[in-house]
Amino acid sequence: MKLSIIIPAKNRAHIIEQTINSILSTNYPELEIIVIDNNSKDETEKIIRNYENVIYVKNNEDKERSFSRNLGIKLSTGKFITFLDSDDLLKKEIFHSFIKAFKIYNNDKFFFINFDYIENKLIKTNSNLFKKEFCNIDDLVISNFISNIGIFVDRELALDNLWDENRYIIGTEDYDFVLRLMLKVKRAVLIKQSTLGFVRLHSGRSVFNDKQFKILKRFFYFKKKISCNNEFKNLKKTFKKKILSTQSLYASLLLLNCGERKKSFKFLIKSIKHNLFSIYSKRCIYILIKLIFKK
Secondary structure: OOEEEEEEEOOOOOOHHHHHHHHHOOOOOOEEEEEEEOOOOOOHHHHHOOOOOEEEEEOOOOOHHHHHHHHHHHHOOOOEEEEOOOOOEEOOOHHHHHHHHHHHOOOOOEEEEEEEEEEOOEEEOOOOOOOOOEEOHHHHOOOOOOOOOOOEEEHHHHHOOOOOOOHHHOOOHHHHHHHHHHHHHOOEEEEEEEEEEEEEOOOOOHHHHOOHHHHHHHHHHHHHHHHHOHHHOOOOHHHHHHHHHHHHHHHHHHHHHOOOHHHHHHHHHHHHHHOHHHHHOHHHHHHHHHHHOOO
């Protein structure tokens, strides 16, 4: 089965070679690698063009990663599409594990993986691993168990569920994407209990560089979308509250990271109001400790 892997990139000359090499190390025979360069100003293009088996497209202006992923979907020719950020890594067995899972669940159109983190070459165990065979909307409204890395989506389904290209949603676009997918297909199959990829933690990650304005714009844009967008019209009110609780908690964490302690506390309270049980989550406890014990 031919698989297409889509990688949006911007100014990743220092790191993207490792990412592409991790894909090639899988030795999967029918792989289409598509890199959409979001107008890099460094040597990203030079590095990628060294790979004969990588399709490279460069945007002539910064159009953000959702646009790049959508362009990759439209250019792809694989039966299934998977996504990878330009700073993340795959394990050697990921594609063969997907094929094995697909042979069992060949009527399903949405698959995903568990992953760990890497920081300064040290592996950090992901404490939010998914443990059940299938993920459904009941799971996803509580926490975003399905990240961008290692999701496998039937190409026709992906074309019917493109990424939101509004700049305000960037940073939560993956959650929006998988929520809308889940509402269409009802479940996603966990490929394997053990992890099949690594998200790299480093200072260049956009989530570590968010400012107050961007955090607030993202939250209120997504809140409005959940409340008013036609794709979410049949989502139960209780589920919408849980999603808003999750997003309030995420905003609280990011605001805390950029020094906005008062606003962080306000969003923490919002999260608890939307879903009282969020107070027991690891993220909520972490934020509370950080707010109480100032450093």
